[in-house]
Amino acid sequence: MRISLCLLLLAAGIGSARNTPLIFISIDTLRADHLSAYGYRRIRTPNLDSYAESGGTVFEQTSAQIPLTLPSHTSLFTSTYPFQNGIEENAEVLPSGTGTTLASALRGRGYKTAAFIGSVFLEKEMGLDAGFDLYDSPFRYTALSPLSGSMFLGATPHGSYSGASTRDAALVVRSAVQWLRDHRNEPTFAFLHLYDLHTPYRRSANATLGASTAGYDDELEYVDRVLGNFRKILVEEGWWDQSLVIVLGDHGESLGEHGEGTHGYFIYESTMHVPLIVHWPAGSSHPGTRVSQPAGLIDVAPTVLDFLGIPAPASFVGTSLLGQPPAVVFGESFHCHDSFGWAPLLSARAGDFKYIDAPHPELYNLRVDPGELHNLIASAPREATALRDRLNRLMETHPRRTEAAATAELSPSHAMLRSLGYLASGPGVKRSATGADAKDKLPEFQLYESAMLALYKGQMEKAAGILRRIVAEDPGDTLARRDLGSIYFEQKQYAKARECLHRVLETAPSDYVTNFELGLSASRLGLISEARGYLQRACRLAPAAEQCRHELDALPKQAN
Numbered sequence: 001m002r003i004s005l006c007l008l009l010l011a012a013g014i015g016s017a018r019n020t021p022l023i024f025i026s027i028d029t030l031r032a033d034h035l036s037a038y039g040y041r042r043i044r045t046p047n048l049d050s051y052a053e054s055g056g057t058v059f060e061q062t063s064a065q066i067p068l069t070l071p072s073h074t075s076l077f078t079s080t081y082p083f084q085n086g087i088e089e090n091a092e093v094l095p096s097g098t099g100t101t102l103a104s105a106l107r108g109r110g111y112k113t114a115a116f117i118g119s120v121f122l123e124k125e126m127g128l129d130a131g132f133d134l135y136d137s138p139f140r141y142t143a144l145s146p147l148s149g150s151m152f153l154g155a156t157p158h159g160s161y162s163g164a165s166t167r168d169a170a171l172v173v174r175s176a177v178q179w180l181r182d183h184r185n186e187p188t189f190a191f192l193h194l195y196d197l198h199t200p201y202r203r204s205a206n207a208t209l210g211a212s213t214a215g216y217d218d219e220l221e222y223v224d225r226v227l228g229n230f231r232k233i234l235v236e237e238g239w240w241d242q243s244l245v246i247v248l249g250d251h252g253e254s255l256g257e258h259g260e261g262t263h264g265y266f267i268y269e270s271t272m273h274v275p276l277i278v279h280w281p282a283g284s285s286h287p288g289t290r291v292s293q294p295a296g297l298i299d300v301a302p303t304v305l306d307f308l309g310i311p312a313p314a315s316f317v318g319t320s321l322l323g324q325p326p327a328v329v330f331g332e333s334f335h336c337h338d339s340f341g342w343a344p345l346l347s348a349r350a351g352d353f354k355y356i357d358a359p360h361p362e363l364y365n366l367r368v369d370p371g372e373l374h375n376l377i378a379s380a381p382r383e384a385t386a387l388r389d390r391l392n393r394l395m396e397t398h399p400r401r402t403e404a405a406a407t408a409e410l411s412p413s414h415a416m417l418r419s420l421g422y423l424a425s426g427p428g429v430k431r432s433a434t435g436a437d438a439k440d441k442l443p444e445f446q447l448y449e450s451a452m453l454a455l456y457k458g459q460m461e462k463a464a465g466i467l468r469r470i471v472a473e474d475p476g477d478t479l480a481r482r483d484l485g486s487i488y489f490e491q492k493q494y495a496k497a498r499e500c501l502h503r504v505l506e507t508a509p510s511d512y513v514t515n516f517e518l519g520l521s522a523s524r525l526g527l528i529s530e531a532r533g534y535l536q537r538a539c540r541l542a543p544a545a546e547q548c549r550h551e552l553d554a555l556p557k558q559a560n
Contacts, residue, residue: 001045003247010020017067017244017281017284017307017308017309018109018308018309018310019111019187020187020242020243020244020281020308021187021189021190021239021242021243021244021246022106022111022188022189022190022243022245022246022304022308023180023186023190023192023234023239023243023244023246024189024190024191024192024245024246025192025194025227025245025247025248026073026076026191026192026193026194026248026250027194027197027223027247027248027249027250027275028069028119028193028194028195028196028197028198028249028250029197029198029249029250029251029252029253029263029492030197030220030223030248030249030250030252030274030275031249031252031253031255031270031271031274031275032060032062032249032273032274032275033273033275033370034217034220035048035049035214035275035552036049037049037052037058037275037277038058038060038275042213042217043217043220043221045220045221045224046224046228047224047225047227047228047231048223048224048227048247048277050228050231050276051227051231051245051247051277051279052226052277052278052279054279054283055279055280055284055285056277056278056279056280057277057278057280057289057290057291058275058276058277058290058291059276059277059278059291059295059321060290060291060292061273061292061293061294061295061366062248062273062274062275062276062294062295062296062297063269063272063294063295063296063297063329063331063349064249064250064251064252064272064274064277064296064331065081065082065272065296065297065298065330065331066082066088066251066269066272066331066332067147067252067264067266067267067272067330067333067542068088068089068090068249068251068263068264068333068335069090069119069121069122069250069251070087070089070090070091070092070094070121070122070126070128071087071088071089071090072250072251072297073122073128073193073250074087074094074098074128075087075298076102076248076250076298076300076301077101077102077103077128077301078098078099078100078102078301078315078316079091079102079299079300079301079302079312079315079317079318080098080099080298080315080316080317080398081296081298081317081330081332081394081395081398082318082332083332083395083398083400084330084398084399084400085098085099085400086098086400088149088332088334088338089146089147089149089334089335089338090121090146090149090150091121091126091144091145091146091148091149091150091151092126092144092146093125093126093127093144094126094127094128094130095127096127096316098127099315099316100130100131100313100315100316101128101130101131102189102301102304102305103115103130103131103132103189103191103463104130104131105131105301105305105310105312105313106131106187106189106308106310107131107132107133107189109187109261109308109310109410110187111187111188112119112133112183112186112187112188112189112190113131113132113133113134113189113191114132114133114134114135114136114176114179114183114188114189114190114191115128115129115132115134115135115136115137115190115191115193116136116172116173116175116176116190116191116192116193117135117136117137117138117172117193118164118166118167118168118169118172118192118193118194118196119131119139119166119167119193119195119198120139120151120164120165120166121151121194121195122137122139122275123137123139123140123141123151125140125141129238132191134179136175136179137355138164138167139164139165139167140144141153142539142542142544142545142546143512143513143516143541143542143545143548144512144542145511145512145513146336146338146511147339147479147482147508147511147513147514148339148479148482148483148513149264149335149339149479150513151165151426152512152513152545152546155227164184165259166196166198167195168196169195169223169226169227169457170196172192172193172194172230173192173226173227173229173230174175176190176192177230177233180237180239181237184237193397194223194226194227195371196219196222196223197216197219197220197223197253199211199215199262201215201216201218201219202219203218203219203222206263211253211254211255211256211261211262212255213255213256216253220297227247231534233491235246240279240372241281241282242281242282243279243281243557244278244280244281244304244307244308245278246276246277246278246279246300246304247275247276247277247278247279247299248274248275248277248300249274249275250272250274251263251272251274252269252270252271252272252273252274253270253271254266254268254270254271255270257371257376258270258372258467259442259446260394260442261449261548264333265326265333265335265336265438265445266345266354266438267331267332267333267345267346267347268335268367268372269354269370269371269372272331275308275484276295276297276300280307284307291321293325294325294326294329294349294350294351295319295321295325295326295329295331296318296326296329298317298318298330299318299319299320299321299326300318300321301316301318302316302319302320302321303318303320303322304325305320306320306322307322317398317406322396327350327390328348328349328350328387328390328391328394329334329348329350330346330347330348330391330394331346331347331348332344332345332346332347333345336438336441336445337435339478339479340441340444340445340448340474340476340477340480341435341476341477341478341507342435342436342437342438342441342479343358343359343434343435343436343437343438344435345357345358345438346391347391347444348387348388348390348391348394349366349387350386350387352365352366352367352368353366353380353383353387354366354372355383355384355387355388355391355450356551357388357391358437358438358439359435359436359437359440360437360439360440361377361384361388362375362377363376363377363380363384363387364376364415365373367378367483378383434495441474444470444473444474444477444522447466447469447470448466448467448470448477448479448480450466451463451466451467451470451480451483452483454466455483455487460487460490460491463483464484464487464488464491467480467481467483467484467487468484471484476507478504478508481500481503481504482500482501482504482508482511482513482514484500485497485500485501485504485514485517486513486517488500489501489517489520489521492523492524494521494524495521495525497517497518497521498518498521498522498525501514501517501518501521502518505518505539510539510541512541512542512545515534515535515537515538515541516534516535516538516545516548516551518534519531519532519533519534519535519537519538519551519552520535520551521549522534523535523555528555528556531555532552532555535551535552535555536552537549540553
């Protein structure tokens with residue numbers, strides 16, 4: 001049965017659910033339309049579907065605000081937009097003072113809080129541990145590159161997960177179960193992050209280095225079994241009936257749709273439409289429902305607090321889904337801008353229509369065209385203009401929430417937003433997205449991905465050839481140029497590496513990899529003073545990177 005969101009309010013039992021245990025499961029890279037609860041038929045996901053049974057709710061039209069792991073979880077837990085909180089790429093650190101998180105709001109009300117992390121992208125150093133009594137993240141990558149969304153060890157490995165970047169879903173669940181057993185009869189918030197759907201697929205007979213539908217579905221069937229076992233334990237040990245259990249995806253996976261293999265580049269539904277399944281505790285009078293109104297992950301934390309009878313922090317901007325649905329659902333990706341210098345992508349959805357702001361704007365009716373194959377921008381100008389205006393108003397209403405002194409330290413994404421007028425206040429915001437359209441640059445992006453695949457296979461010269469072709473045709477492609485410089489360094493062509501990486505610094509002066517490899521290249525060329533300067537900067541960017549400090553200390557004391 002489909003009912004409106006406002007009717008859920010009548011059945012919510014708000015105020016009577018204080019101290020209800022909260023179990024929160026994020027399945028990384030899970031697109032909604034690959035669950036059988038959302039109509040998928042190639043495989044069955046009976047265990048995930050079961051989380052919606054016996055009074056659960058399937059929210060059919062939930063969207064991520066950004067299709068990358070760390071930024072999406074940051075919006076999820078802070079209930080702020082990516083352009084507000086400053087996290088728009090993986091490998092960026094959440095600044096202090098960003099605002100209250102769901103975990104800190106619950107801990108302030110006496111909850112015991114714990115997180116169990118499946119990937120390096122949410123490791124403790126990224127800043128999402130705020131509010132958690134326990135943050136079980138066995139990874140430690142000390143050097144970050146938001147330019148590529150990459151993380152590097154940069155330190156002597158320690159512990160059983162040294163050099164590992166992921167943890168199996170079964171191990172995440174096992175740790176969470178033990179913690180729940182240790183905190184029985186206490187108000188608890190347990191967050192589980194499962195990363196198994198990410199490439200490369202590990203346990204699939206269809207395993208490939210890139211994304212494939214068959215490999216993806218094989219991994220999903222594994223995750224379904226793991227969560228079936230977890231639900232069985234929750235039932236057997238008495239947690240199921242008394243707990244609020246939420247299952248969601250942080251973003252999807254394109255799997256070749258619109259020419260994109262994975263996620264992060266475009267903001268089509270294949271990477272933005274995610275499942276949101278809620279199991280309500282027994283006695284809360286919730287009927288089994290399917291809710292069709294659009295919503296965002298930014299709305300989940302306010303919904304939880306609303307159900308528990310806890311006032312939402314002033315910093316939350318999402319809307320509780322126990323009341324009226326949000327007026328507009330926002331989406332963005334700055335990855336093609338930050339990494340390649342092309343125009344950013346932003347979107348606004350209201351009802352059936354979704355508008356994508358780009359040099360060549362797009363408009364889709366998702367009810368009749370869920371695959372976003374028929375651009376209506378020319379045939380429905382009124383709807384496009386209305387959504388464009390809503391996008392403007394939303395971004396004017398929610399400026400970046402940091403202290404004034406930090407405004408001079410905007411990330412490339414924030415500087416771009418300001419240059420486009422998105423962060424300006426008052427009416428009459430000017431908008432002219434500069435840079436190439438990501439759609440037009442898709443062949444270049446696919447060429448770049450082929451270079452990365454060659455590198456993965458150890459075909460260094462092949463990768464270098466592809467990257468040389470890219471930078472010859474597009475001199476502004478920062479990431480391709482940086483990776484070419486890194487290959488030259490590995491090939492001991494230090495003069496070429498130095499020349500290449502110097503160019504990268506013009507647009508990415510704070511990239512750790514560029515500064516570190518420039519320092520090493522200069523050192524190998526005997527340019528000791530220059531090497532010291534770059535290595536000092538790299539060490540400031542990554543203070544915990546032992547490798548950087550070692551290389552700096554190893555430089556001759558006598559400068560050239």
